[in-house]
Each structure stands twice: as C-alpha cells, then as structure tokens.
Amino acid sequence: MPPGAARGENRVSQAPFERRLLSVSGVDRLGAYIVLRVADPAGPVPEPGQFAMLATRERWGGGPQERPYLPRAFSVARHRDGESHFLLEDVGPGSRRLCQLAAGEMLWTLGPLGRGFTAPSHGRRAILVGGGVGIAPLAILQDGLEDDPTVLLGFRDGARAEGAALLDGARLATDDGSAGHHGLVTDLLAAELERDPVAVVYACGPAGMLEGVRALCASSSVPAQLALEAGMACGFGACFGCVVPRRDGDYVRVCVDGPVLDAAELDHVDVHAGASE
Amino acid sequence: MPPGAARGENRVSQAPFERRLLSVSGVDRLGAYIVLRVADPAGPVPEPGQFAMLATRERWGGGPQERPYLPRAFSVARHRDGESHFLLEDVGPGSRRLCQLAAGEMLWTLGPLGRGFTAPSHGRRAILVGGGVGIAPLAILQDGLEDDPTVLLGFRDGARAEGAALLDGARLATDDGSAGHHGLVTDLLAAELERDPVAVVYACGPAGMLEGVRALCASSSVPAQLALEAGMACGFGACFGCVVPRRDGDYVRVCVDGPVLDAAELDHVDVHAGASE
Amino acid sequence: MSVSFCGLELAHPIINGSGTFDAIAANRAFAGDLRSDFPFAAYVSKTITLTPRRGNPPPRLWEAAAGLINSIGLPNKGLEGYLAEDLPELVGISTSPRPGGGRRLVPVITNVMGSTALEFSKLVEACEGREEIAALELNVSCPNVKTGLDIGADPSQLELLVRAVRGLTRKPLIVKLTPNTADVAACAEGAQEGGADAVSLINTLRAMALTPPAPSGAADRRAWLGGRTGGLSGPAIRVIALAQVAAVAERVTIPVLGMGGVQSGAHAKELIDVGATLVAVGTESFREPAAGARIASELEALTTS
C-alpha cells in the first residue's frame, strides 16, 4: 500500500529496492550551483518533491576525515528525456565530491524516495517559494502545473541568484540586494498573500525561511506544503535519524513521512530540519 | 650523529624531518611492474638500499575498506638527473593507488630512510641477487659499483621477468621457465659460489628467497647483506612495528636498524619480514 | 548455506541488526514485494519498551571517520502498540527463492528492553503469548538507574536479570551484550549462567561529536547530538567487534550472533571464523538497502569455494 493512500494526497513513486549504478550524462554550472544530469531512462518517474540518495562510485570517502561515508539526499530538480536533474551546492565533503563529477562517471542512486507535493486544490493559485539550493524541487513541480504559478525565490547573493534560471518567471529577493528585492523572499510572499490570499504555498529552503513561510501562511490561514531537510543516514525509514517534531509532539521521519509536510502538521520548523543552514 | 658511525659501514643519507610534497615526473611500464619517477632535485641523494615512505596526496584511503591509511615503504630503485625512481608492484590498495599515479600528480614523500648497503670489501666481487620487485635496490647499488657485479634475478613469470631490464647484464631464473633458468635464483647463486666463493652477496626479495640466500652464504661462509621487508607504520623508528628477530633473540627495527642487515646477524629470515610474500 | 540457530531454521546466516532496518517502512518505500523477497534470513525488530518512547530530540546522526554515531533514543510504540499494530504486519515474510530450495520463512526476533528486571519480565511474558514471535533478544545496554552504567555491564547483575526472565518463556532467549564493559566475555558467561540460549554482540560504542564551527567561524561547542552522546557503528568498529566476538565465543558454549561494521561476505566470514553462528548487518544497510542479500551471497561464494 503506498503511503499516499495512508495520509493526504502526497504523490509517491516507489524506488527499486536495489540501489542503481547510473551514469552522469552532463554537468552544467548555474551560477554558484551545479546541475547534475543523470541518465535514467528505465527508472521510475519521480514525483515533484521526491528525492534520491546519491553517492559516487569512485572516491566516496577517504582523506583525513574519511568522509563522506554515507550517501547524501538530493531533491529531484527535474526529470525529462529519461534524465534526472539534481541541483547541487558545495557545502561539505559529500556535495563537493558530487560537484566534481564529470560526464561518463558513475553514481550510486537510491530513489525516488519520500512523499512529494500534493496537487493544488481546485481554484487556488500556486505560489512557489524557494530559498537557495532549496529551489530544486520547485522546478519539477512547476514543470507539472497546468496554470503558471507565482514563483518567488530568495538567494544570499548574485552568484546564487543565477540559480533562478532553473524556474520560469521567478521574482527574486537577495540578502545583498544584488538582484531583485533587497531583503527576504518572505517579504515578497507577505505582499502576495496581502494581494490575494486564495492560494496554496509550496516552499523549500533553509529552515529559517521555511519557518517564516509557515508563520505567514498560518496567520493568513493559507495552506502550505513545506519540503523539509534533515540529516539522513538511509533515506528509507530504517534509521529513525531524520526526525522533526510534529505539532502533537511526536517525531516524524522526514524521509518517509516527508520530505513534504503540510505546514499545519508543524508547530514550528526546527532549525535542525535544515541541514544546509 | 649518523647511525652509520654507530655500527658497521652501512651507508646512510638523512631525510628532512618534514615529509615533502613531490611531483611525479613520469610513469613507465616495465612488464608486470611500474617505474615511478619523482622529481626531487633539492632532496638529499639516497644511498643504495635506502627507502622512502610514500603516499599520494589525492585519494589516499576511501572505499569500503578505507585503506590505505598509512604511507607505504618503497626502496629507491635509482636516483639520477634529480629524479628518484621507484619500482612498484600492485599487491594491495596502497601499491595499487601508487601505480595509478600519472605525471604531474603529487606524492607525499618521507626519505631517504634506513641504513643502506655497505661497499664491497676490497678484493671480493659483488653478486647481486634479486627476487621479484625486490630487485629495486639492486639497480641503484649497481649504478654505484666500480666493477661490474654478477647479477642474478629470479621472477615468477615472463611478465615479471621483464623487470630485469632495470639492471645490466642480469642472468635470470623463472618459476615457470618462461625466461632463463627454469627454477630458483638460488640455484644460480649456488653455482656461482661453487665457481668462485671470493665474493660478497647483496640480496633483496621475498623472505623465502632471502632465507635461501642466507643459508647458502652461511654454509659457504660468504658475507651477505640482505635488504629486508616488514610491514611498517612509520619508517623512522617510532612505532616498533617492523621488527625481525636477530640471532641473539632480540628484535631489531627494519626501518632504522635496516632495511639492510648483515646476514650473520640473523638466525633465519622470518617469513613475516617479507610483507609482499 | 541454510543454518539453524537456537532451533530456528534459517535460509542463510545473515540477519539485520536491531534498529537498523524497518521492514514495514521499507516495504512501503520500495516497489515490488519486499515481503516475499526479504534480504535477511530472520527479522529483528527495533528495541521495544513497555511504554511508548518518542526517542531523542534531533540531531540524531553524526558521520564519523568510517562510521556513524547515532543517538536515536529507542523510539517505539511501546509493547501494546507493537503487538497490536506492527507484529501482524511482520508475519508471512519470506526470503527470495535460493539456489538450494524455495522461499524460506523469515522468523521474527523481537528485541526488548526494560530499565528493571520487572519491566523485562512484563515484556517477556507478553511476548511469550504471541506465537508470531520466534525468539526474543534482550537489549541490556540501557543505563542502570542507580549506577548510570549499562545493566549488562556487570556479569553478576546480568546473570540475575536473565535468570529472572528465563522462567517466563520457552522461546529462544538471546542476550544482546553491551560492548562498553571491561570484560565482555565474563558478561557473556553471566548471561549463559542465567539461562540465555545465545548472546549477540556488539552493540554500538559510546561516542560523541561537537557542533561543527559555524560558517561565521564562531565555533559553538555544544554537543551536536540531541542525546549528547551516542553510539558508534560501522566499519570503524569492525576490528573491535572481531576481538569481542572471539573473546566471547571462546568463553561460552551457547551460539553467538556477531555484528559490527560488516560490509561484505568476507567480513561476515571473519566473524564466523572466530566463532559466530549468525552475523547481523546494521549500518551497511543504510548505504545499500539490499546489503543483507548481497552479503549472504558473497558469503555463500566464499564458503562453497
């Protein structure tokens, strides 16, 4: 039974049990980010918001710290022409190694995993709110939407803001004012909800931003779906390491109960939910 | 005070205390072996029989076993034109990684280390006896000898026998008869000592061969210098891990009391002295 | 390759380490029918306690050199929830058909932990009543309320604890020893004296990590893990596990379930060579969910060659 049936409408595509060795078909720079294209013609088609656990076949681990050891979680940013796209930011040994991949190299891939976004309920316009590398799952979400959504993206600086090219018709905010609004993306969201609150918000980004989005939507009672992050060891519910607290005080596993959670389920977004803070 | 002064005449050149990052100037195939050439114009000139501890700068470690972790010991096979040459055989993760080096890559090097061969005492001809990759230190020894020595080399098979090109005028023995005498190199040595016992033997190779050489020389009371191997962690006397038993029952450190030992000091050559058995 | 352990007939010697594989979650996450293609020859539940536990606050994970530190804190539904909701979903699971014969049923081994002998007794009694449970594993790594040490760290205390529950069940009783002790072999002996049918080891080794310096540079020196300290697992502990399993196997006559850092059939064979009957795989399943099946066939290739 797919968990989708269990709770809400989250879209789910199931992963093969065996991790698969896929080949990198291309690597493109996108400002401060890397877009990794992986050939996966035979694999299941991922749903928007799902992720995969990635590890390079060669040179995963080693060096004085002997890290990375475990695979790393990355949202599927796009899936077209039999290729899965991932948006990477170099923040540590694992992501750095993945950013060093070249076309033709091999990648261990487990996925698609987790519960994706649910389709916007009839009549409400979709507002996509992304922060930094967290814009990744919003791209594949936008690809699947019938009506053009409102896209609001926030970045630290100009180099990162170039990542906005991943989506269409985005309005920007940057911390240093180098592109778009000089301030937080949540400022843009506040104005949008002011203008027309008949919307559903899809958000992914650092925990601080997600908490801002959650608070805004709660106060203006707009439904919001948040794609969370958490440090993960397995990605398929085995280790219970990736939990975040739910409103009722229970912990839920981001990898199997998420990564997309209904904002109403959360009392607040714990900072530790965002590994890449 | 150089240890040379302390005991015997073993030739010693001292290593800088800091391990040095040197660049690979060339990599040549030699049958089953690799000859690694490392640019070292400024470094101390190694004496025949000395060795260095090597580790690649990149990708040392990693993989499921996370090995290699410690540097590995390799005899200096030749030193000319500001280059040190090393003869490598792929027998495990460390040597395999070193065999994968390409020109321009960087290598951590600590050396020259240990006590080398002592010059042949006047009037005695030098007989060089090598086995497998153990022929390495005999090449640099031959380079420094005034009179042409007798060179006897043993190999497992034809591919390895091509390594003989490292020395001049070598007579061969192979286990499979693919080159030279079909049998052990110690057979050749026995005949030579029969013919003319006024000699000094310099030997390096697997423990089994060294023990054969030791026994032969002992029975015909010919002086012999054996270059031993042992698993090493440090190479400079710090860990006491590389010991072999001496005739008097004490253990000596191969890295600082050797690797070249007078055969008379040994009761027998312990099989564990040869890591690459 | 089939092996018998405390009367259980298993398809092969590879099972999961408690708390490192959630059969129910995995069956949902993955396509195909994991229930009839299970990677392990037996299924060990995560540790079940008398009352429900939420577990430790996050972060719960830290990646160390060739290892993983976890401070999960044994979250579970509690005895009732487990018996009512989970156990029924765990029956009827089978391994994939093997060269030898067809599918083999995957027996359920329930791992339980109490903080007192009385709690252990209640847990064991309740499990005794459920035939879906093939065997019990006692997790004695929980801190003694008075001393703060693991209950299982003291041989005589451990013997008393095992004796207290031994009479309450006819099911095979496996005692999972704590590695955080001066003399694990003496603890194993204590468990045997108390009436254990087998011992399993090693559990994770106490370890710690500090919050990494913030990008700002201002280092925050709080403990990283929500539970402050955690347990180290993975390749880093394999050679420690090998020493402890060898020491225990020399000392006891009951079968030994060995684990700790196993990543390959060669690693499993080393544990068997020093005296283990079964081998459990834990952290490696996080890197590769199907690791159990791979390791079982690697082991088969090594032992039949």
Next chain:
Amino acid sequence: MSVSFCGLELAHPIINGSGTFDAIAANRAFAGDLRSDFPFAAYVSKTITLTPRRGNPPPRLWEAAAGLINSIGLPNKGLEGYLAEDLPELVGISTSPRPGGGRRLVPVITNVMGSTALEFSKLVEACEGREEIAALELNVSCPNVKTGLDIGADPSQLELLVRAVRGLTRKPLIVKLTPNTADVAACAEGAQEGGADAVSLINTLRAMALTPPAPSGAADRRAWLGGRTGGLSGPAIRVIALAQVAAVAERVTIPVLGMGGVQSGAHAKELIDVGATLVAVGTESFREPAAGARIASELEALTTS
C-alpha cells in the same frame, strides 16, 4: 599558546602519546638538529618496565578502517637501561623558537608500567631519584595476573595502586587510564582519590585482525598479530576518545591529558573544548613525523582567531 600543566610550563598544549615517537631514533634518522627543533612541547617516553622486554613476535601491525591495530608488546630496555642509556640523551631537548618567545625546554615525562603495586613502587622510586624526569605517567592498562583484566579497569583497585605509589614521589603523577572499562569516569575518580595529579586518556581499544586469505585462495584463519589481539588507534577512535575525555573532565578536578585519533588543530581543540588541558598526538605522527608541530600551529591559529 604556552600552557602550564601540573607545574610544567609548556610551549604549547601538544605532546606525543607514549610509544608513538622515539626521540632518539628520530634524531638519528632525520637531518638537521631535531633536539633543538622538537615538534612536541613535552616528551613522553614509551612505557618502561622493571626488567627488559623484547615485546611481541611480529607481525605487530594491522591497518584497519581509518585506524591502526598494534601489538607491539611494550619492548623496552628495562628501568636500568632506560635510566642509564636513554634518559641522558633526552635532556636538553627544546622546541623550535615560537612567535611568542624563544626556544622552550621540552620536559621528559617517563611512562612506567608494573604488573603489581610493588613493581610500580620500585619504578616510581627509581625515577624519583632522577631530576631529568619532570613527571611520571603510570600505564595501568596491563592485565591483572589474577583476573586478566586491565589493572586500571577497576576504580577501587586503581585508587589503591595510585595511593601506594603517591607517597614515593614529589613529581607530578599522571595516570593513563584504560578505555577498556565500563566506567572510565569512575576510574578517573579513583585515580584522583588515590592522589594522582592528572589523568591521561585514551589508550588503544582492544581489537583483532585475521590473517588475510592467501593469494592461493585458501584462507588461513589464524590471528594476524603476533600478540593475537592488539590495540586500535587513529581516526577511527577519535569520537570515542571525545566521549571518554568529556565524561572524565566532568567528573574530576585534576587536569586531563586527552588523546585519540587527533589529526589536526581542530581535533585538538575539540578535546580541549570538552575539558582537556593538554592533547597528545600518536598515530598521526606515523603519517607525518612533524605532525605535532603542525597541529600546534593549527591550534594556535584556531584559538587566536
């Protein structure tokens, strides 16, 4: 960066772990004058015993995942040989001149081990008579003849041992705890009660390796190490050391010398942040003889930034 430890004024907080750096052999192996350019702020001798020891038969080393197992077996010249031949060569060593001030003398800390309190007493008495020795480190990781456990594994036994020798010396007394125990903090407390001036940890963790399968394929399952088991050191044990040092520093008031898997100034700082006053570097020196000096300057950069 200069630091004082039990009355010793040191150039910086980085010293060597006992048995991991032979100042005399290194001074011979390397060019230049190591004696006036020493990488460590204090020099800890390898363990000295009453009578000479040859140590364990080879092989003595095994490379593990992110670590090293050694079964060296404490080879040494014995008390007399050490005092007569080695100690004189160890005086007058100094660190390289540092930004702060000029060269700093490198005090000698002599590490001793006996198998009984009487042996320890003889060792301590003899060292008390030699002013070249600045401090003593007691290695209590040797197996008790009766129980087979490390003498230092039992807190009350350890307290008695320390008390027995405390009266025999005015020199700072450092007790090097064994990590192979259920409660290292209790052991540290015992050492403090007995009169120790400081504790040091962690020593190596008991581990084992099997002879690798021969190229022929026929696996030989003997233990690889001549000593059968050995001690694990290096990066693999760092997070275990961090947990043990933190636990000890919370429990005792005397200074703590922390070690275990340190490879960088950041690693050293973590041990200091959880309560260590000094940090010792062991296995990393095998990879890089000058590691001690590098780590000291990395630490300086981290703490002054």
